[in-house]
Amino acid sequence: MSxxxxxxxTEILLxxxxxxxxxxxxxxxxxEQVIYIPRALLSGLLVFGFFTSWICLGLWFIALAQLHRFQGPYNGGSDRMSHLVLSILTLTHFLPEQQWKELAFGYLALQLTLSYFISGWVKVVNPExxxxxxxxxxxxYSAYPVSEQVRGWADHPRLLLVMSWSVILFELAFPLSLLSQPTLIVGxxxxxxxxFxxxxxxxxxxxxxxWLTAYPSILWLQDRIF
Amino acid sequence: MGFSLARLVQDSFLLLPAVVPSWRFFDEIAPSPRVEYLLLGHEQEEWLEFRPRPEKISIFKMLRRMVWNPTWNESLFLVSCAERLMAEPTDHSANEIFDRISRDLFVANKGMAPAPFLKFRLVFLYRVNGIIERHVTYQSEARALEREGPL
Known part of the structure; x- marks a missing residue:
């Protein structure tokens, strides 16, 4: 991918x-509407590719307003990834040299890889x-299960042990998927x-x-390096 | 909401964890908050869980929530507010919780206040020696149930 x-x-997906x-x-x-109506309008323009540099900059300032409004991210990790992708896109547009642009975009691919690997590492070193x-x-007992029926999965410890190791091994092995394009696509x-x-x-x-919005960056980086 | 350079710099710092993220998802399973509320002056004064989970969710609803999940995402924001209230209490976190409980109550009562006053508390759940324990860690002052909050 060029x-x-x-x-x-990435712009369209974002x-x-x-x-x-x-x-x-x-x-x-x-x-909320004061923030999200202009954000929706600029996002629509981003999809259609109008003045993308300035649209990204505008969305970046709106991201600051969001952080101010909610005194931090509204939805933890997903907001952080949103701000990261947006910041990288904005930076990429305003950097003067192609080499720097690629370095910035590569940083997004690196963070995507780390998002899996570090999550796997912190789990594998934890005996629980x-x-x-x-x-x-x-x-x-966490706040996340969407229903009491899903909460009932806690009563299946063997299944959860298999699930735990599946998640840990996948997250730790993700960087290896960069070795070739087919393995990356599988990853x-x-x-x-x-x-999902x-x-x-x-x-x-x-x-x-x-997270899907960051996938083009890693597909490009894999192609660029290997 | 006026522009100021100081505010811009301050808000830019909130962006730092996004630009240099830690990605330590679920490194440990921390005590988990539940928000409960009490209607003061209501005929049944008892603590009720705010937005308790449904017994079941259909596959269709799960798929619909992939693209439309505002209430659940708002509830996750309230979990963050509850955790922030414990780590570093601010009026902002308390107001967010108050206002969202109030809004739901007004909607459920067709625009009428179900009671004159409202309180909320935070109950944290965690596992001790294999048993799930519940501890009330925060209780708000009572506030008048007003339709227009500071949100």
Whole structure:
């Protein structure tokens, strides 16, 4: 995938993801609408590719307003990834040299890789994760399971042990998928399936969509390096 | 909401965890908050869980939530507010929780206040020696249930 194609695809995906996020806030309070109506308009323009540099900069300032409004991210990790992708796109547009642009865009691919690897590392060094107890706790009493029926998965410790190790091994092995394009595509399909499962069981729909927006950067980087 | 350079710099610092993220998802399973509320002056004064989970969710609803999940995402924001209230109490976090409980109550009562006053508390759940314990860690002052909040 060429640099320009990957950049443009990231813009389109980010615009669509922002539109989805904005739609969820439009029935909110006036102080939310003041932020999310302009954000939706700029996101639409980003999808269609109008003045993308300035649109990204505008969205970046709106991101600051969001952080001010909610005194931090509204939805933890998914907002952080949203701000990261947007910041990288904005920087890429305003950097003067192609080499620097590629360095900035490569940073997004690096952070995507780290988002899996570090998550796997912190789990594998934790004895409760290795024993399946941590995932059991997630289902038993965390705020995430979307229904009491899903919470009931806590009563299946063997299944959760297998699930824990599947997640740990996938997250740790993700960087190896960069070795070739076919393995990377397999890695990204598994990753997307993982996010989709989290979205269904824990209601983390925003994670699914925003992580997808970073995939073009890693497809480009793999092509560039290997 | 006026522009100021100081505010811009201050808000830019909130962006730092996004630009240099830690990605330590679920490194440990921390005590988990539940928001409960009490209607003062209501005929049944009892603590009720705010937005309790449904018994079941259909596959169709799960799929629909992939693109439309505002209430759940708002509830996750309230979890963040509850955690922030414990780590570093601010009026902002308390107001966010108050206002969202109030809004739901007004909607459920067709625009009427179900009671004159409202309180909320935070109950944190965690596992001790294999048993899930519940501890009330925060209780707000009572506030008048007003339709127009500071949101």
């Amino acid at each position: 640099f320009d194609d990957a950049l443009r695809l 615009g669509l993801v922002f539109l989805q996020q904005c739609a969820e806030h439009l029935k909110g309070t006036v102080s 994760w290795r024993a399946g107890q941590a995932l059991q706790d997630v289902f038993r 990204l399909v598994v990753a997307a399936t993982f996010h 499962t989290n979205a269904c069981l824990f209601g983390l729909n925003r994670f699914f969509w925003i």
